[in-house]
Amino acid sequence: MKEERYFYVPNADRNNELPPEETTHALRVLRLQNGDDMFLMDGRGNFYHAEVSLATHKKCLYHIKETLPQEKTWRGHIHLAIAPTKHIDRMEWLAEKATEVGFDEITFLHCAFSERKALRTDRIEKIVISAAKQSRKPWIPVVNELESFKTFIQQPREGRKFIAHCYEEIEKKDFFDDLMNGPNERITVLVGPEGDFSIDEVKFAMAQGYESVSLGRSRLRTETAGLIAVTMAQISLR
Incomplete structure (x- = not known):
């Protein structure tokens, strides 16, 4: 079973492309390809189960399969x-x-x-x-x-x-x-x-x-x- 890969994408639900630094990690380090699963986090309480829709040498596009709202483990x-x-x-x-x-x-x-x-x-x-x-x-x-x-x-x-x-x-x-x-x-x-x-x-x-x-x-x-x-x-x- 592959380890879940998480990427930080502000406003992930309103975009379809990984930011440059995350793209470098996804393509050059993890070598993700079209159809690979990944998880996005928007830093505002949401995870997103996504799939790579296009992986080139400079771009990594995705589409969201599922939105996963999270709860903080502390109040306030x-x-x-x-x-x-x-x-x-x-x-x-x-x-x-x-x-x-x-x-x-x-x-x-x-x-x-x-x-x-x-x-x-x-x-x-x-x-x-x-x-x-x-x-x-x-x-x-x-x-x-x-x-x-x-x-x-x-x-x-x-x-x-x-x-x-x-x-x-x-x-x-x-x-x-x-x-x-x-x-x-x-x-x-x-x-x-x-x-x-x-x-x-x-x-x-x-x-x-x-x-x-x-x-x-x-x-x-x-x-x-x-x-x-x-x-x-x-x-x-x-």
């Missing part, structure tokens, strides 16, 4: 806002693993103690799409551009908002315990850089309605903290 909306690390491969790892776990949106923050002031979100998007295909996730997380901490904090957001930090002098709740005991539909959680948020940033976020939380007793690296936060939120929304 999970938004991770995180300061990117100096070594971008750690953020790429986080994006991949968080997508496998399941979340909805990621924003990168420039904070007072940030080591990185720029990153290529197009590369992060490719990693997210690849992870979604590999883990059969019908929703593609939104990847937002890098923005300043203050700008992000001042934007209105629905649902509960949290800032995770390590300052002992600021009272904080356990993130997971609080999620499991409270009503949650939309969750935004902030994770700082290796040097943490500045204490002024934490206080500013709290003044804007963000809840002060801890991710546990262990001292975590930024990418680990981000993945733990997503996992905790995911479990609470099942």
